[in-house]
Amino acid sequence: xxxxxxxxxxxxxxxxxxxxDYVENVQQSKIASKSYGxxxxxxxxxxxxxxxKEVLETFGAIATSINNGAGHGYYGEFMDQLISFHAYGDxxxxxxxxxxxxxxxxxxxxxxxxxxxxxxxxxxxFAALPGTxxxxxxxxxxxxxxxxxxFILMHKTYGEITVNNLITLLFVKTNNEWKLVHEHHSNVAxxxxxxxxxxxxxxxESNSFxxxxxxxDSQAEVLETFGAIATSITNGAGHGYDGEYMDELISYHAYGDxxxxxxxxxxxxxxxxxxxxxxxxxxxxxxxxxxxFAPIDGTxxxxxxxxxxxxxxxxxxFRLMHKTYGEITINNLITLLFVKTNxxxxxxxxxxxxxxx
Numbered sequence: 001x002x003x004x005x006x007x008x009x010x011x012x013x014x015x016x017x018x019x020x021d022y023v024e025n026v027q028q029s030k031i032a033s034k035s036y037g038x039x040x041x042x043x044x045x046x047x048x049x050x051x052x053k054e055v056l057e058t059f060g061a062i063a064t065s066i067n068n069g070a071g072h073g074y075y076g077e078f079m080d081q082l083i084s085f086h087a088y089g090d091x092x093x094x095x096x097x098x099x100x101x102x103x104x105x106x107x108x109x110x111x112x113x114x115x116x117x118x119x120x121x122x123x124x125x126f127a128a129l130p131g132t133x134x135x136x137x138x139x140x141x142x143x144x145x146x147x148x149x150x151f152i153l154m155h156k157t158y159g160e161i162t163v164n165n166l167i168t169l170l171f172v173k174t175n176n177e178w179k180l181v182h183e184h185h186s187n188v189a190x191x192x193x194x195x196x197x198x199x200x201x202x203x204x205e206s207n208s209f210x211x212x213x214x215x216x217d218s219q220a221e222v223l224e225t226f227g228a229i230a231t232s233i234t235n236g237a238g239h240g241y242d243g244e245y246m247d248e249l250i251s252y253h254a255y256g257d258x259x260x261x262x263x264x265x266x267x268x269x270x271x272x273x274x275x276x277x278x279x280x281x282x283x284x285x286x287x288x289x290x291x292x293f294a295p296i297d298g299t300x301x302x303x304x305x306x307x308x309x310x311x312x313x314x315x316x317x318f319r320l321m322h323k324t325y326g327e328i329t330i331n332n333l334i335t336l337l338f339v340k341t342n343x344x345x346x347x348x349x350x351x352x353x354x355x356x357x
Contacts, residue, residue, distance in 0.1 A: 050175070052137055052180060062082060063126045064087070066123060070123045071119050071120035074115045076115050086103070087181050089103060089109070093301060093311075094188070096184075098357075099355075125151060127150045128150060129164070133146075139306060139308045140173070142305050146167065148165070161249075165186060166185070166262040170305070172305045183333065184353070186351065196239045219302045221345055222338050222345050236282055236288070237282075238323075240279070254339055254347060256270065259273065259348060261276070262352065263276065289321035292317065308332040309339055312335075318331075332353060332355060333353050334350070335351040335356070337349035337350075
């Protein structure tokens with residue numbers, strides 16, 4: 001994928017990852033955080049080995065469909081098989097190449113790239129970088145699969161290309177099968193990737209009540225939690241790394257082995273995420289330096305699955321007053337995965353990537 005690097009994107013990377021005292025603060029964070037191991041529910045730490053195995057088998061079947069269908073046509077048998085692993089409908093969102101796609105756009109992207117744009121049998125390697133693949137299962141029926149891709153493809157136009165992306169794939173179990181309901185792809189830092197096409201075609205229809213059910217009460221709770229997170233950030237801006245409102249912000253996260261953040265082309269664990277947020281909002285901003293914390297109109301979506309897991313997606317329109325760079329605008333595509341615990345809705349995964357402008 002080709003993504004324009006605009007000033008705000010460059011600044012965003014600096015904001016989060018340019019601090020020389022990163023390691024020291026992360027170590028302090030591990031000791032000081034009030035959130036580790038105290039998120040109100042064992043669900044955050046519970047293992048689901050059977051379901052993890054099922055999701056990995058499904059992911060393997062997806063890879064097989066892509067391998068077998070490469071270059072064999074937009075409507076080839078294996079492209080139909082690939083599309084069948086998706087649960088299309090109003091809840092489905094794909095973030096890819098700095099753009100937002102619905103079900104129709106996602107189907108076109110996958111049929112076009114794998115079925116048409118590649119040479120026949122043009123998947124040379126479809127793998128994750130060693131040590132990056134993680135499957136986090138919640139309540140036995142929603143799974144977040146994250147990894148850094150190490151794909152080698154033979155493209156009709158560009159020849160052999162390597163695709164190293166940070167990838168989030170959200171699966172939901174429906175009718176005893178695992179289906180994709182959200183995808184978020186973003187460049188690994190300092191890597192250039194082939195651009196995928198994105199237009200429109202005819203998408204498959206969702207055939208499951210689980211996928212289509214709205215859960216309005218849960219949606220309202222998640223939006224209320226998101227509002228509280230925004231309030232913590234606004235109130236705590238510039239008031240210190242360990243300020244009261246930074247503690248409050250961190251309390252909305254479900255830290256543990258399942259937690260992953262993708263941001264600025266890098267992958268972070270719980271300690272890294274906590275440091276990023278305390279450093280940017282508590283230290284790097286001017287006092288009361290959140291001028292605007294809002295989504296771009298029409299982009300905010302809350303998709304709830306099985307009542308207890310919610311995927312909140314939006315394009316950000318943040319304006320911040322930074323101590324070094326002055327007023328900055330952050331327009332990112334953002335995925336926040338929430339899980340319901342005894343302590344309320346908690347963030348279990350974050351994926352941030354720049355909008356293609």
